[in-house]
Amino acid sequence: MKKIALTVVMGLTGFMAMPFSANAEVQSLRGSLEINDDSKSITAAKPMSQRGGFERSYKLQPPMIPHSIEKDKITLKTNTCMRCHSAENYEKEEAPKVGDSHFIAADGKTLETLSSRRYFCSQCHAPQNDAQELVENTFKGAK
Numbered sequence: 414m415k416k417i418a419l420t421v422v423m424g425l426t427g428f429m430a431m432p433f434s435a436n437a438e439v440q441s442l443r444g445s446l447e448i449n450d451d452s453k454s455i456t457a458a459k460p461m462s463q464r465g466g467f468e469r470s471y472k473l474q475p476p477m478i479p480h481s482i483e484k485d486k487i488t489l490k491t492n493t494c495m496r497c498h499s500a501e502n503y504e505k506e507e508a509p510k511v512g513d514s515h516f517i518a519a520d521g522k523t524l525e526t527l528s529s530r531r532y533f534c535s536q537c538h539a540p541q542n543d544a545q546e547l548v549e550n551t552f553k554g555a556k
């Protein structure tokens with residue numbers, strides 16, 4: 414009985430002390446703004462363009478997109494990426510052709526048209542922006 418009472422007391426003290434000690438260390442993403450103040454507006458990160466593309470970190474990495482895709486649309490009816498990256502258009506647009514792997518179906522057969530598994534390009538390929546890293550990134554690619 415004594416033990417239970419002691420645990421309860423310890424629990425209560427811990428509970429009461431917590432908000433005070435936690436307050437000192439934890440910073441909200443809104444900074445020290447009062448709850449009723451408006452958040453600071455976010456500066457939109459600029460998409461990066463890089464001639465020649467970005468270096469890959471490992472052999473089979475989907476290459477990152479070295480241009481803005483703000484005007485591109487990938488829906489069930491249209492895929493504007495293929496206006497430049499399809500086998501028909503890539504030479505004219507001076508863009509790299511989608512990888513050969515993009516024409517292989519789930520059963521291993523090579524298709525005439527893009528495999529549906531590769532239709533939603535941005536599932537694997539990401540544009541880059543000049544945002545600051547939130548924490549230092551020490552990732553090293555394996556070549």
Ligand code: HEC
Nearest residue numbers: 463464465466476477478482485493494497507508534538
């Ligand atoms: C107006 C034409 C155009 C459109 C539309 C376009 N791209 Fe590109 N893309 C290019 C060109 C040109 C390059 C080559 C840039 C360079 O290397 O300097 C490129 C490069 C790339 C690369 C890099 C390839 C590598 O090997 O490094 C990827 C990935 C890519 N585009 C994906 C996309 C995706 C996904 C979309 C749609 C959301 C898209 N692109 C829409 C023209 C286009």
Ligand code: HEC
Nearest residue numbers: 473474475494498509510511512514531532533534536537
């Ligand atoms: C499931 C993931 C995935 C999807 C979806 C995907 N890709 Fe890729 N892509 C890759 C990978 C992995 C590579 C690198 C290996 C290769 O070439 O297959 C690549 C390579 C590429 C390359 C460079 C080819 C080269 O020869 O250097 C281009 C350009 C590209 N993709 C464009 C696209 C476009 C455009 C779409 C949408 C129509 C798309 N990809 C959809 C994974 C994907």
